Amino acid sequence: MADQGLIQDDERLRRIEAVTDATLSRLDAADLFDELLDRVRDLLDVDTAAILLLDTHAQQLVATAAKGLEEEVRQGFRVAVGRGFAGRIALTRQPVIVEDVTSGVVVNPVLLAMGLRSLLGVPMFARGELIGVLHVGTLGQRRFTADDVRLLELVADRASLANLARSNNLDQNAALALQRSLLPTQLPHVPGLDMAARYVPGHVAGIGGDWYDVFVLPSGWLGLVIGDVSGHGLQSAVIMGRVRSALRAYALVCDDPAEALTLLDRKVSHFEAGNLTTALYAMISPDRTRIRLSSAGHLRPVLAVPGRRGAPVEVHADPPLGTGRRPPPRQSAEADLPPGAVLVCFTDGLVERRHEVIDVGLEQLAGVVRTAPAEEVCATVMRTLGAEQPTDDIAVLVVHRLPTPT
Known part of the structure; x- marks a missing residue:
């Protein structure tokens, strides 16, 4: 047998x-x-x-x-x-x-x-x-x-x-390779901070226009970007790549996020006409104590500090990029980043639900953001906001300022 x-x-x-x-x-x-x-x-x-x-x-x-x-x-x-x-x-x-x-x-x-x-x-x-x-x-x-x-x-x-x-399958493989190449394969190691990120496509092909970016500037400031190009598919991914590269270039010559977004708006309106883009550009000071940021029609990030639940950062929402109209001067805002604080930047796919006002998702997000390691916060946000079956692309970037050693 x-x-x-x-x-x-x-x-x-x-x-x-x-x-x-x-x-x-x-x-x-x-x-x-x-x-x-x-x-x-x-x-x-x-x-x-x-x-x-x-x-x-x-x-x-x-x-x-x-x-x-x-x-x-x-x-x-x-x-x-x-x-x-x-x-x-x-x-x-x-x-x-x-x-x-x-x-x-x-x-x-x-x-x-x-x-x-x-x-x-x-x-x-x-x-x-x-x-x-x-x-x-x-x-x-x-x-x-x-x-x-x-x-x-x-x-x-x-x-x-x-x-x-x-x-x-070369076409699909090339498109996915383009999408992945535009997302950081590994977030930079930055003293005093730890970071985590997620990207979830809402399109069956796995290709979309949401993105996030992190880079250290020659001045020692840390640049954080999160954005959303309207639409899905390869075309949105290509436009997103051009917008991402342009913002990196402007970040090298601008110390003010609002100024960088103003230049980016001119570029998008002229070269990417008809493609509406929202973006949030934030800069964290070399001593990691301050955030300077500006929003081009993008949702405000959520900030949690020790002893308080998460809340949206007070930053004026200027018009999106690429509207074709000359907007009023863009504004920057500043916020403190005390030891232990957590900043969560995200795209609207995380909080928008059909048949539900966006305020519900925003309130739910603020309620789960707390002072904890970035990876833990990122996993909690993704698990709680029900992002496993998205109808839109989702990008999330979490920055945690490490507590000051005792």
Whole structure:
């Protein structure tokens, strides 16, 4: 009997290797995951199979391919790392078995609506880095075995190779590369501060016009930018890249954020006519005690200081960039940044909801911003504001002034 079991396992492995090798040789990227997931359902005798890939900037898993759970992909389901079944797999980087599915275990409503009873999921890796999660499920209760886990891990390895082949879609890959190149791959190390950021696309292609930027100026001041070019897709991303580069150039010759935005407005109105852009440009002093900022139609950032809840910074909202009209002189404002304070800059996708005035989201955001490490604040804001299924792009930039050592 033992020999027969080994023969069956070897046959299963040979079948998986054969189908994945055939899949990888195809040019049609859309078929790569589909054929693999079909084979997984057959080999493991399960009802559903799905792949969620990691969006590193958002720290969320995105439903990318599914069999039996196609609605998950159509909805563009996202779940934060650490949340629910798939998020737990990504956080621990270990297989997870759920023998009895409940709403306390999973956060994806599609899984619950399907009536799945048991789940098995494993992490996906490429070059040693986590890239996603592969999971399978059954409508009847099932006790997944160690052999099932081992088999699914092998499939996850093959799926990772398929993902590399899938990225050969040059148009999409080039567009995504452009988007990612315009976001800081790593925030700069700045003495006295710690920072964190998130970017979540609200468009199915993963490309949009929201951006954030952080740079140290020759004077020692720290520049912070967050902005939003109207629209979605590659065109918005291209315009955003030009606006971002121009603001960096103006920041080198202007000590006043309002002056830099005035020059940027002229540039956008002349060279990017018809593309409305909002932007917030803030500068933090070399001693980290003060913030100087100006807003071009952008939402005010939220500032929390020790002993007080978060509140919007008092800064005048000047007209957006690119209106084509000569606005009145733009204004700058100043605010204190005491030790322990936290500044949260964001785009409107974080707080805007359909059928709800924006004040509700702004009040909710102010209520959750508190004095804590930047990464902790960033994760709390994203989790609380329900940004896993956005209808608009979201960018968040959090700056925390480290407490003065005692």
